[in-house]
Amino acid sequence: TNILFQLLENNIVTFVKHELRKMHKVLSQHKPPSLETENEDVMEEAFEKEMRNSKEAFEKITLNFLRRMKQEELADRLQRTPAGAGSKLKSSLKKKFQSVFEGIAKAGSPTLLNQIYTELYITEGGTGEVNDEHEVRQIEAASRKPHRPETTIRQEDIFKVPPGRDQPIRTVMTKGVAGIGKTVLTQKFTLDWAEDKAHQNIHFIFPFTFRELNVLREKKFSLVELVHHFFTETKGICSFEHFQVLFIFDGLDESRLPLDFHNKEILTDATESSSVDVLLTNLIRGKLLPSALLWITTRPAAANQIPPQCVGVVTEVRGFNDPQKKKYFRKRFRDEQQASRIIYNMKKSRSLHIMCHIPVFCWITATVLEDLLETNKRAILPRTLTEMYIHFLVVQTKVNKVKYDGGAEADPHWSPESRKMIESLGKLAFDQLQKGNLIFYGPDLTECGIDIRAASVYSGVFTQIFREERGLYQDKVFCFVHLSVQEFLAALHVHLTFINSGVNLMQIDQPTSDKFKTKTKEPKSLHENAVDKALGSTNGHLDLFLRFFLGLSLQSNQSLLLDLFTQTKSSTETRCKTVQYIKEKISENVSAEKSINLFHCLNELNDRSLVEEIQQSLSSGSLSKDELSPSQWSALAYILLSSGQDLDEFDLKKYSASQEAFLRLLPVIKISSKALLSVCDLSVRSCAALSTVLRAPLSCLRELDLSNNNLQDEGVKLVAAGLKTPTCKLQILRLSGCLVTEEGCLVLGAALTFNPSHLRELDLSYNHPGNTGVEVLSAHLEDPGCTLENLRKNPEQNLDCLLSPSDSCQLSIDTNTVSRKMRISGDGRKVTHVAEDELYPDHPDRFDVPPQFLCRDGLSGRGYWEVEWGGQALLAVSYKKIERKGNTHDCLFAWNDHSWSLRCSDNGVFSVLQNKAETTVSASSSSVSNRVAVYVDCPAGTLSFYRVSSGSLLHLHTFNTTFTEPLYPGNDFLVNVKLS
Numbered sequence: 001t002n003i004l005f006q007l008l009e010n011n012i013v014t015f016v017k018h019e020l021r022k023m024h025k026v027l028s029q030h031k032p033p034s035l036e037t038e039n040e041d042v043m044e045e046a047f048e049k050e051m052r053n054s055k056e057a058f059e060k061i062t063l064n065f066l067r068r069m070k071q072e073e074l075a076d077r078l079q080r081t082p083a084g085a086g087s088k089l090k091s092s093l094k095k096k097f098q099s100v101f102e103g104i105a106k107a108g109s110p111t112l113l114n115q116i117y118t119e120l121y122i123t124e125g126g127t128g129e130v131n132d133e134h135e136v137r138q139i140e141a142a143s144r145k146p147h148r149p150e151t152t153i154r155q156e157d158i159f160k161v162p163p164g165r166d167q168p169i170r171t172v173m174t175k176g177v178a179g180i181g182k183t184v185l186t187q188k189f190t191l192d193w194a195e196d197k198a199h200q201n202i203h204f205i206f207p208f209t210f211r212e213l214n215v216l217r218e219k220k221f222s223l224v225e226l227v228h229h230f231f232t233e234t235k236g237i238c239s240f241e242h243f244q245v246l247f248i249f250d251g252l253d254e255s256r257l258p259l260d261f262h263n264k265e266i267l268t269d270a271t272e273s274s275s276v277d278v279l280l281t282n283l284i285r286g287k288l289l290p291s292a293l294l295w296i297t298t299r300p301a302a303a304n305q306i307p308p309q310c311v312g313v314v315t316e317v318r319g320f321n322d323p324q325k326k327k328y329f330r331k332r333f334r335d336e337q338q339a340s341r342i343i344y345n346m347k348k349s350r351s352l353h354i355m356c357h358i359p360v361f362c363w364i365t366a367t368v369l370e371d372l373l374e375t376n377k378r379a380i381l382p383r384t385l386t387e388m389y390i391h392f393l394v395v396q397t398k399v400n401k402v403k404y405d406g407g408a409e410a411d412p413h414w415s416p417e418s419r420k421m422i423e424s425l426g427k428l429a430f431d432q433l434q435k436g437n438l439i440f441y442g443p444d445l446t447e448c449g450i451d452i453r454a455a456s457v458y459s460g461v462f463t464q465i466f467r468e469e470r471g472l473y474q475d476k477v478f479c480f481v482h483l484s485v486q487e488f489l490a491a492l493h494v495h496l497t498f499i500n501s502g503v504n505l506m507q508i509d510q511p512t513s514d515k516f517k518t519k520t521k522e523p524k525s526l527h528e529n530a531v532d533k534a535l536g537s538t539n540g541h542l543d544l545f546l547r548f549f550l551g552l553s554l555q556s557n558q559s560l561l562l563d564l565f566t567q568t569k570s571s572t573e574t575r576c577k578t579v580q581y582i583k584e585k586i587s588e589n590v591s592a593e594k595s596i597n598l599f600h601c602l603n604e605l606n607d608r609s610l611v612e613e614i615q616q617s618l619s620s621g622s623l624s625k626d627e628l629s630p631s632q633w634s635a636l637a638y639i640l641l642s643s644g645q646d647l648d649e650f651d652l653k654k655y656s657a658s659q660e661a662f663l664r665l666l667p668v669i670k671i672s673s674k675a676l677l678s679v680c681d682l683s684v685r686s687c688a689a690l691s692t693v694l695r696a697p698l699s700c701l702r703e704l705d706l707s708n709n710n711l712q713d714e715g716v717k718l719v720a721a722g723l724k725t726p727t728c729k730l731q732i733l734r735l736s737g738c739l740v741t742e743e744g745c746l747v748l749g750a751a752l753t754f755n756p757s758h759l760r761e762l763d764l765s766y767n768h769p770g771n772t773g774v775e776v777l778s779a780h781l782e783d784p785g786c787t788l789e790n791l792r793k794n795p796e797q798n799l800d801c802l803l804s805p806s807d808s809c810q811l812s813i814d815t816n817t818v819s820r821k822m823r824i825s826g827d828g829r830k831v832t833h834v835a836e837d838e839l840y841p842d843h844p845d846r847f848d849v850p851p852q853f854l855c856r857d858g859l860s861g862r863g864y865w866e867v868e869w870g871g872q873a874l875l876a877v878s879y880k881k882i883e884r885k886g887n888t889h890d891c892l893f894a895w896n897d898h899s900w901s902l903r904c905s906d907n908g909v910f911s912v913l914q915n916k917a918e919t920t921v922s923a924s925s926s927s928v929s930n931r932v933a934v935y936v937d938c939p940a941g942t943l944s945f946y947r948v949s950s951g952s953l954l955h956l957h958t959f960n961t962t963f964t965e966p967l968y969p970g971n972d973f974l975v976n977v978k979l980s
């Protein structure tokens with residue numbers, strides 16, 4: 001032990017000497033040094049924290065001794081070093097952020113941030129583009145991964161310079177819809193710093209909220225004073241220029257500061273006084289404290305207040321993905337059984353599961369389900385947003401009763417006081433929503449008949465609904481815990497007003513004075529007025545309100561609110577009329593945003609024809625697939641999923657026969673058991689997505705029709721990868737006309753060897769399986785261990801022709817159509833261009849002017865042929881009715897709506913033409929071969945062109961249309977064409 005103690009003494013003495021030397025250095029300098037000296041030692045992470053604690057402790061000891069030695073001045077200076085101020089700030093921020101505000105704080109049971117914090121899905125949001133959509137409409141957007149790879153960002157890397165960028169990031173703007181977790185994210189970041197867990201390169205973090213800053217809008221401060229005002233711990237430090245400082249400004253959307261970036265007032269001195277908005281604009285522009293880091297969070301609609309050039313990186317919080325949702329509930333409910341039960345129920349309800357990608361909904365769901373499942377194990381879970389919020393309101397009232405009034409849970413929920421409270425809050429919510437306000441001050445409350453002194457009781461009672469925040473020493477500011485709660489209470493208010501006094505608050509151009517309010521007993525016009533009003537709003541601020549409002553008109557929902565409602569009469573009839581009215585509006589060509597919200601409304605009204613309505617809008621083009629943004633697509637998928645309707649059979653053609661629609665509606669396909677996807681212009685990209693569906697452990701897909709899509713072997717391999725997963729229970733797979741060759745067949749065969757016990761039917765007709773392909777697959781038919789019983793191969797009998805180069809169409813040229821500029825040779829299958837006119841007889845079918853011809857037989861089924869050309873040629877198919885005489889466009893292939901063609905040239909440039917429009921489809925310089933293939937499927941309405949390259953086909957283009965007459969192959973050429 002002697003040696004040990006000797007060693008210990010040596011170590012401690014070395015440490016103390018080292019620390020004292022540093023302190024000496026610090027105190028003998030004029031300016032506060034950067035903390036780099038503090039971190040000069042390279043320490044291991046775990047060791048680092050211990051060391052820092054020791055250093056802090058030693059600093060205390062030194063201070064203590066200095067003061068005992070009456071060296072007050074030195075002690076003060078030492079305390080003002082960044083290490084001293086930093087650690088004080090850390091401990092105060094630790095206290096502030098270790099618990100999350102969830103409304104229950106007042107009841108004395110804080111939720112610990114570290115305990116519930118669940119990783120969020122954050123992506124880099126590209127440029128600082130303006131997005132003034134109302135966030136409600138983006139709510140559903142985030143839950144599913146789009147097909148484009150996105151850059152995801154970890155919380156701890158927010159300020160890391162992305163690879164390929166050399167400029168350090170000064171300002172980060174984080175966007176996200178309400179309740180998605182922006183505030184919590186900044187709090188976690190700060191807490192990690194304060195607890196020495198991360199971001200230790202930053203010396204000071206100053207987390208501000210716009211809510212608090214609003215209160216100071218009339219005052220004047222210098223930047224340093226502003227910091228000292230909020231963070232008194234740093235009062236000893238008069239300049240932050242030599243430190244790495246991070247300013248966080250949370251909730252730009254709540255700002256009431258006049259942030260005017262055009263203002264010429266330039267401020268560069270951090271000790272010069274000005275108004276808070278001038279401080280902020282200069283800080284953001286980089287004029288003030290250019291070395292500082294800035295982090296601004298905002299809901300999307302308010303992001304445009306900051307000029308894009310002032311923002312280095314935009315990130316977006318997208319909420320929880322599926323595994324993160326689960327994690328959230330596991331963290332929230334420590335009792336494993338309870339957590340599992342809640343997760344089970346959440347997942348069971350399609351719409352709940354989707355809603356839960358927004359953390360605030362997770363929290364509401366947790367509150368509602370905890371209560372619902374406790375009181376009644378078989379409780380019917382909320383399906384729509386309105387139901388969810390009604391339950392939330394009821395639970396809150398109940399909790400409040402038990403907690404504050406000492407009532408029993410079994411008491412009827414609505415006491416006269418709580419009823420009065422809901423009425424006042426509803427009025428406040430509605431009045432402020434109309435004005436677009438999210439936060440309120442004393443006078444706003446008085447205006448709605450809420451006593452300001454009683455307001456704290458209100459917020460105490462309904463903490464989770466109505467949250468009171470104390471701006472520093474000043475006015476109190478109020479807001480609803482979530483914008484959607486405000487929208488819900490506003491909707492409730494309009495209903496209650498109508499029921500209690502017959503006043504229709506939705507009347508357009510409603511005069512404010514009560515005496516002008518018209519009384520009507522007709523709820524129908526109330527609903528119609530509400531729809532009109534929401535449709536009339538340009539920024540959509542009443543969209544979610546409308547969803548709640550119509551949802552609340554349902555008798556079933558009103559009865560959930562028990563005696564709060566005197567129920568409205570003849571609801572069914574009214575409901576039908578409202579549904580009809582909404583459908584009329586949808587068909588009136590309203591914008592995509594508006595129609596999607598109207599679909600949401602139909603969903604809230606439990607309308608059973610919703611799925612049909614969406615199909616109708618998409619397929620008729622009144623909702624154009626090309627105009628839908630990714631988030632609108634997800635909203636559609638969300639509505640379909642939460643409609644509660646039977647989506648077992650999914651037929652993509654009923655929506656839109658396109659790859660885009662396929663990828664966007666994938667969440668719907670995931671839950672269907674039969675997916676009909678034939679002739680939908682799908683390619684390998686769709687197969688990759690399908691593969692994940694097939695591999696999903698609980699995939700319920702049993703029948704998959706992919707016929708007549710350009711999948712080729714590459715796509716089929718991806719489908720096979722899904723098929724071979726043991727959990728894949730697919731029974732029927734149709735791949736007819738998908739350009740599968742032997743290679744694809746072998747992979748399918750291998751998949752069947754891995755997973756032989758489900759697939760019963762495999763359709764591979766109209767492909768090129770080759771003999772080996774057929775043999776391998778046929779062997780599975782014989783195998784008793786394999787369930788395959790029906791293998792469809794190419795038909796023995798030639799229909800029109802087979803999609804197989806070896807059995808290609810035997811086309812013959814109709815000599816009566818051949819232009820005199822062409823000479824036929826070989827066995828009548830080769831055509832060459834001639835300078836001198838040939839002496840063909842006159843014929844009504846002959847092309848007079850253009851050098852064109854048609855083949856003899858028209859196709860009305862399927863056909864495949866190949867053409868070899870030299871120079872430049874035009875391959876075409878045409879209806880027989882194409883003009884032959886005169887020099888008009890009507891005679892030219894692809895200059896009218898009854899012929900289609902592909903232009904080929906020696907230099908590898910291909911383009912397709914139809915009805916006078918030409919589109920380049922491929923321009924590869926290496927010409928593989930001068931051979932192209934045409935595949936036409938008349939009943940399916942597809943016409944595809946391929947390049948033939950050493951036996952395989954490279955897709956060039958597919959036309960999707962409806963062929964109303966038989967198609968005749970034809971050619972126009974400048975050099976030579978040979979048919980085969």
Ligand SMILES: Nc1ncnc2c1ncn2[C@@H]1O[C@H](COP(=O)(O)OP(=O)(O)OP(=O)(O)O)[C@@H](O)[C@H]1O
Nearest residue numbers: 116117118177178179180181182183184359360363
């Ligand atoms: N990462 C998280 N882990 C656990 N819970 C979270 C997380 N993020 C958010 N929550 C829950 O969601 C609630 C709302 O989150 P938060 O206040 O951060 O949203 P916000 O994006 O700032 O919304 P707003 O724009 O309305 O201010 C929190 O009170 C908390 O209950």
